[in-house]
Amino acid sequence: MKIKCAACDYVGEAAVLQKGSRSKEIALWCCLFLPGLLYTLWRLSSDGRYMGCPRCKSAQFRPITRREWKDLKRQGALKV
Numbered sequence: 001m002k003i004k005c006a007a008c009d010y011v012g013e014a015a016v017l018q019k020g021s022r023s024k025e026i027a028l029w030c031c032l033f034l035p036g037l038l039y040t041l042w043r044l045s046s047d048g049r050y051m052g053c054p055r056c057k058s059a060q061f062r063p064i065t066r067r068e069w070k071d072l073k074r075q076g077a078l079k080v
């Protein structure tokens with residue numbers, strides 16, 4: 001899916017991002033076994049994933065239609 005990010009003006013393919021953070025996951029694993037396991041499972045599940053901007057990880061974006069994409073390309077607005 002092609003997107004335009006509202007936060008940083010990125011234009012291009014959206015990325016599948018994971019909620020939560022890797023460092024938090026490791027910290028949980030080190031301190032408490034069970035919450036760490038649950039946290040990992042949550043991040044791996046579809047609930048823990050979202051589509052977003054690969055540059056700033058924001059989920060505030062607008063999908064770009066094929067026609068808009070063509071227009072942007074013609075204007076040379078794309079740096080990809």
Ligand SMILES: [Zn+2]
Pocket residue numbers: 005006007008009010053054055056057058
């Ligand atoms: Zn962005």
